[in-house]
Amino acid sequence: MSSPYAWLYRMEGSALCRVSGAIPAAFLNRCAAAGVPVGDVEPESETQMRVTIPLRALQRARRIALRSQCELTALEESGARVLGRRLARRWVAAVGALAAFALLAWSKLYIWEIEVTGNKTVSTGAIRGVLSDCGVGIGTFWPDLVSDNLRSEVLVRLPQLAWATVNIHGSRAEVIVRERIPKPALFDPDEAVDLVAERTGFVTEVRALNGTAKVKPGSAVLPGETLIAGGADSAFSGSREVHALGSVTAETYYELYAAAPAQAQVRTQSEKEKTRWAVLIGKNRVNFYRNSSICPDACDKINTIWECRIRGLFTLPLALVRERYTPYVCTRQDRDKNALRREMEALLHARLLSAVDGGEIEQETYTCSEAAGRLVVCLRARCSENIAKEQKK
Amino acid sequence: MRRFSERVMERLGLPEELLDGTMRLTMTGGKQVRIENHQSLLEFTSEVLEVAAGRQRLRVIGEGLRIISMDSTALLAEGRILTVEVESA
Numbered sequence: 001m002s003s004p005y006a007w008l009y010r011m012e013g014s015a016l017c018r019v020s021g022a023i024p025a026a027f028l029n030r031c032a033a034a035g036v037p038v039g040d041v042e043p044e045s046e047t048q049m050r051v052t053i054p055l056r057a058l059q060r061a062r063r064i065a066l067r068s069q070c071e072l073t074a075l076e077e078s079g080a081r082v083l084g085r086r087l088a089r090r091w092v093a094a095v096g097a098l099a100a101f102a103l104l105a106w107s108k109l110y111i112w113e114i115e116v117t118g119n120k121t122v123s124t125g126a127i128r129g130v131l132s133d134c135g136v137g138i139g140t141f142w143p144d145l146v147s148d149n150l151r152s153e154v155l156v157r158l159p160q161l162a163w164a165t166v167n168i169h170g171s172r173a174e175v176i177v178r179e180r181i182p183k184p185a186l187f188d189p190d191e192a193v194d195l196v197a198e199r200t201g202f203v204t205e206v207r208a209l210n211g212t213a214k215v216k217p218g219s220a221v222l223p224g225e226t227l228i229a230g231g232a233d234s235a236f237s238g239s240r241e242v243h244a245l246g247s248v249t250a251e252t253y254y255e256l257y258a259a260a261p262a263q264a265q266v267r268t269q270s271e272k273e274k275t276r277w278a279v280l281i282g283k284n285r286v287n288f289y290r291n292s293s294i295c296p297d298a299c300d301k302i303n304t305i306w307e308c309r310i311r312g313l314f315t316l317p318l319a320l321v322r323e324r325y326t327p328y329v330c331t332r333q334d335r336d337k338n339a340l341r342r343e344m345e346a347l348l349h350a351r352l353l354s355a356v357d358g359g360e361i362e363q364e365t366y367t368c369s370e371a372a373g374r375l376v377v378c379l380r381a382r383c384s385e386n387i388a389k390e391q392k393k
Numbered sequence: 394m395r396r397f398s399e400r401v402m403e404r405l406g407l408p409e410e411l412l413d414g415t416m417r418l419t420m421t422g423g424k425q426v427r428i429e430n431h432q433s434l435l436e437f438t439s440e441v442l443e444v445a446a447g448r449q450r451l452r453v454i455g456e457g458l459r460i461i462s463m464d465s466t467a468l469l470a471e472g473r474i475l476t477v478e479v480e481s482a
Contacts, residue, residue, distance in 0.1 A: 025434040032434075032465045041460035043438045 013055040013079030016040075020048045021070030030064045055081060104314060111140045112282075112315040113172040120179055122160050127177060130157045131166075139282050139317070142168045171315045192241035195228040195388040197221040201250030204384065211244030221250065227388050241393070248388040252359075254381045256351055258344040259374045264335050267300070267328040280305070280319040300326040340375055341368050348379040359385025416446035418477070425461075425471045426453055434468070442470055452478040 019027050024047065031038050031053075038061075040052040053061045055077065065072035087094040114131065116124045131137065134153045136145065147166055154164045154177075163178040195211070202220050206213050211228045215221055227248045234240040276289040304322045309315035345366050352361065364381040417429040428444055428451060435450070436443040437460065442453040458472035 025437045028437070028460070028463055029433045032463050032468075035465065037462065037464060039460075039462045041437070041463065043459070046438060049437070 011080055013077065013081035014052050015055055015058050015074045016076045016078070017051050017053055017058075017061070018044070018048065018073045018075055019051055019065060019070050020073070021065075021068060022047060023068070024049045024070060027065055027068040027070045027072075030068050031061060034060065034064060036061050036064065050075075055079065104316070107316050108170045108314060109141060109143060110171055110317070111136065111142050111168070111173045112138060112317045113309070114138070114175060115172060116175045116177065118177045118179070122158060122177070122179060127154075127158065127161075127175060130154055131175065133157065136166065136173065140173075142171075142173070187243070189243050190241070191243045192230045192393040193243045193390050194226050194230045194393060195244045195246060195248065196391045197223055197225045197227055197248070197250075198387045198389045199223050199252055201252040201385075201387050203227075203248055203250045205247075205249040207246045207248070209245040210242055211246065213246075215248065221248075221387070224391075230393060244390070246388065247386045249384060250387045251362075252356075252383050252385055252387065254352055254355065254379065254383065256348050256355075256379045256381075257376060258348050258351075258379075259376045260335075260340055260344060262335060262337065262340075262370060262373055262375050263332045265330045266333045268331055269326055270298075270329040271327040273324055273326040276323040276325075278321040278323070280317075280321060282317040285321075298328055298330070300328060302326070337370075337375060341377060344375070344377040345379070348377060352379060352381055352383075356383050356385050359383050416449055416451065418451065418479075420474065420477065423474050425469070426474060426477070428468045428470075429466060431466075431468050434463070439472070444468065448481060450480040452476075452480065454478070 021027065024043075028038060028041065028051075036053065036057045038051045038053055041049055043049045058074065062072050087097065114128060114136070116127050119127060128137075131150075131154065134150055134157075136150065145166065145168075150166055151164050155161055158164075160180055161177050162180040165176050167174045167176065189210075200220075200222055203215050203217050205217060206215060206227070208228045211230050211232060214226050214229050221227065228244040228246050230242050230244040231239050232242045276287070278285055278287045278289075280286075302324045304324070306320045306322075307315065308318040308320075348366070349364070352364065360383060362382045362384055364379060367378045367380075369376050369378075415430060419427040419429075421427075426442075428446070431444045431446045431451075433445050434443070435445055437458075439458050440454065440456065442455075442458050442460075444451045444453075453470065453474060454476040455472045455474040458470055458474075461469040461471055463469070
């Protein structure tokens, strides 16, 4: 816990002092009576303690210490006033700090970072491209921007968006968008729609809620075969067209394959890695190396960028770039077949789950073989699932 | 006079703390103690803090005691407080 006067001490400056004497408590009593605020009192021994006193009251505290037959020694001074005094002595540092503050204030009037949030289907690149066409990009003077005009322009250029806004936080532009929700397809009960088989299977259950069932449990169906026809008997015209509704559960069989080379290419570092440095100032780049930055063949290039910013507070148009080149040679190595097999089995299982889509896997078996330098895994499965899908007549 | 005022407060059924100058002690979680209307600090070490308040003496015994702030009316101290003793004259 800090003193309730801590913020005051920091603003106006305070001194950490040592009070030594026969009865240091007498000093505290006199200070309290004289209205000298003392805080953070820590006893060091029976005759010595540390106290924090505001700088404005230090002289009075010294006189009180003398009257209390104590000795007051200032150990350390701190706070804004002390910092100001120190800076006044070091005018170069003061000018530097002032210049840095001015540079920071000036840089905050420009956009140095654009963050797009809220987009799912429209890419961030597309949004940034439209923003750039509207005059919002890195280095834009943001006080010139009119948010309403910008929003209208973005929405006209990107009809997939329902709403957009640009918030400026210092030199960071936060673009929040909401995408348009596509209109759901309306169910038309009079539309002539059949339910047909999506895949081959043996029908085990038919539930026809609307329309006429064309198959019975036990029958085999091929893809595209009508399962529930979109037609119903009518008292007036003999038959009428309806939107078929229902589900047809069938036993289906899957045979899925996955293959992977039994050997893999492994990169091994061939020479010592090289490092190049560059600096980004706004949109300009200053390279500290000659020749181009084209990466030589058989070489990994890793770029690391350190931006001069404190996230959420400010961003400066300054960044340090490190390019690291690692030359490599490729060698072929045998892969761990068991691990590879497990990997492919997991992959096939995921593919099966995706294909069955809500159905039930009743049985699945995996077989593995190796041919022509490739490991082939086969999944055979028996499933139970709804195979009916809508098809307009 | 003091006793008379105390008697009046008692007869009226009013809390004694309404009297000007009555010592008030607030302790928070065994870690912090606030003493209002103290008259003087008698002893202060990292284990003992003794304060005079009228006809009473308050003694706080603990470990690592330190005074956070102190003025003519209130004293705020913290540390591991083990015992608080009040001695009436």
